[in-house]
Amino acid sequence: MRAIRAASAALGAAALALTASAPAVAVNNTPYDFSVTPSTVSAGGRVTLTAGGCPSTTTVTSGVFDTVTIPRNGAATAVVDWDARPGAVYSVQFNCTGRIGTLDLRIAGGSSTPTASSTRSAVTIAPSGVSGGVGGSIGGAGTAEIAAGGALVAAAAAATVLVVRRRTADRRH
DSSP states (O other): OOHHHHHHHHHHHHHHHHHHSSOOOOOOOOSSSSEEEEEEEEETTTEEEEETTTTSSSEETTTTTTEEOOOOOOOEEEOOTTTTTTTTTTEEEETTTTEEEEEEEEEEEEESOOHHHHHHHHHHHHHGGGOTTTTGGGSSSOOHHHHHHHHHHHHHHHHHHHHHHHHHHHOOO
């Protein structure tokens, strides 16, 4: 029974470690909690910028959206430029009282120039609020995620086979 508990705990910890994702990848050598959510967005999409723990306003700059000012311990929204290159990674720089933190923002693949229909739909939908149901599917599953999922499935199958074999061997005695 202890072996089953240990195996399930180990598999659970491995699954949690492999599926946990950071909001953005880059350097934040400050005592403040800066974040860009989502870390992958389409051209023309919106990102939420947060600056937790900053004692004053935070200025956020990037080559892919206009300069944004975040209030103390707050958040703000920025709209990514339509001409952002698909697949490119842009640096997002947070400045709180002279302390600089830098995070990355990846632009999802697709058309880099807006079409007449995408511009029209964006104009009519923009002020409607939160779009539910998209979740983490904006960027799509990459090779690393698929490989990690396959490894987890293989590890779970191997652990199951070992536990079942051990239980049948114990019952023979």
